């Protein structure tokens with residue numbers, strides 16, 4: 001993957017700072033964790049470092065406290081949950097820098113969780129003094145927080161220059177492996193499937209992937225901006241009128257690569273259980289809310305013939321049945337294709353789960369924004385900051 005991995009390091013007796021993504025959803029005024037998925041996702045890296053004989057300092061942001069301590073965004077419940085998952089004591093620091101934290105530096109085998117990095121505005125400002133303070137806590141830096149890698153903050157980029165080595169954690173390594181494969185040298189035929197609400201969110205992704213993939217299948221509301229740009233009637237479907245020129249340009253540049261839906265599931269309103277029709281062209285007064293069965297069949301055929309698939313964004317209003325059928329069918333087709341499959345974005349992940357095929361997807365990205373930036377060809381500051389791996393011939 002080109003970057004140093006935690007597996008390349010000698011961690012015995014070292015104090016290792018791991019930037020993790022503990023930005024979990026909380027309820028009850030920050031006291032209860034709604035989903036511990038992100039905590040679980042870091043366990044392999046944490047356990048690996050402990051097994052190697054390291055003492056661990058774990059740091060994360062949580063929510064948007066805007067540079068001030070906020071009891072509702074404390075990492076205390078997360079440290080508690082982590083202790084349960086690791087079945088070992090986990091210490092919690094009341095801050096992330098300063099003399100108190102320094103006095104708690106962990107010995108080998110110990111785990112210390114720092115308090116929310118964003119309780120200090122210097123974290124997001126990537127302030128030098130703060131970066132230096134964080135770096136002074138450890139010998140080695142590891143970043144396992146792919147979801148924050150598109151931000152140049154003190155804990156993701158700034159502190160690295162004060163440390164001899166910066167390596168990817170196991171989760172970060174996995175993200176980089178699949179996303180690099182998809183964007184540099186994918187096996188062909190390589191297919192991208194893009195959906196969701198807006199073209200404007202994915203312009204750079206479309207432009208970059210167009211250079212790499214053999215076909216780019218479009219679904220979701222963004223299809224209606226492209227269809228309208230081609231002169232097709234779209235009724236009352238969601239559309240970005242200010243992006244029509246851009247859509248025309250992308251269609252012209254893409255040649256045969258860009259594929260649009262040929263039929264639609266339409267209804268008069270976005271409502272679960274609404275009476276729907278299947279049509280080739282969206283009639284006046286109706287909204288296109290899902291790709292139709294002919295589109296599903298045609299997309300599924302192209303998916304089955306692919307060797308690599310990148311998917312981001314639902315094919316319709318998948319939260320409201322029956323408009324979830326297209327997305328679920330695409331999830332199943334991707335899983336059954338046997339291709340290397342990379343799924344990104346919270347909605348596509350939910351779709352893959354509700355189709356019951358998560359375990360047949362090669363990689364489900366943990367970073368929505370970060371994975372979209374990576375697919376756009378943008379260098380992520382948190383990745384750039386990692387030490388290059390030495391290649392041995």
Ligand code: AMP
Pocket residue numbers: 195196197198201219220221222238288289290312313314315316317318319345347
């Ligand atoms: P995004 O965050 O851009 O990936 O968009 C996801 C959202 O797009 C979901 O909440 C979907 O309900 C919505 N969406 C997908 N297709 C349509 C459509 N045809 N009309 C309206 N909303 C849609």
